[in-house]
Amino acid sequence: MKRVLNLAAVVVMAGFLGGCGPGESGGNFEDVDELREAFADAGGTCDDWNQTDTVAGALQSGECSSTSQLSVFKDASGVQYQITEVKKSDRAEGMGDWLTGENWIIATDGSTENATDLQAEFGGQVVSFKEAG
Known part of the structure; x- marks a missing residue:
């Protein structure tokens, strides 16, 4: 009986730990369609999907609207490269916050989706592109 109770305690604990919310990294995505589905499940609006594959360095990318762009990269170094390139360019001015993960970026302008809420x-x-002031 003690063994059953111990097993039950382990199962309950695993349930609590597994249900603590999203992982810090946000996970890894095989393709932009998988990222788009997760984005929508998290409350993002993506009624007007258009896979464009125009983001430099991304394996795949697309737009949910003119305000949200989703990109999947080979790995974290691709994500970091994209962030660095934008931050050192004049494109960073007026850019909204991005939500980034292991191999992906969700870029929003903040008008329909908010990166912190997502x-x-x-x-x-x-990742914020606002100048510290």
Whole structure:
């Protein structure tokens, strides 16, 4: 009987730990369609999907609207390269916050989706392009 109770305690604990919310990294995605589905499940609006594959360095990319762009990269170094390139360019001015993960970026302008709100459901890290003032 003690063994059954111990097993039950382990199962309950695993359930609590597994249900603590999204992982800090936000996970890894095989393709942009998988990222789009997760984005929508987290509350993102993506009624007008258009896979464009125009983001430099991304394996795949697309737009949910003129305000949200989703990109999947080979690995974290691709994500970091994209962040660095945008931050050192004049494109960073006026850019909204991004939600980033192991191999993906969700770029929003903040008008329909907010990266911080999405992070609560999705996981990942918010990257801001606003100048510290």
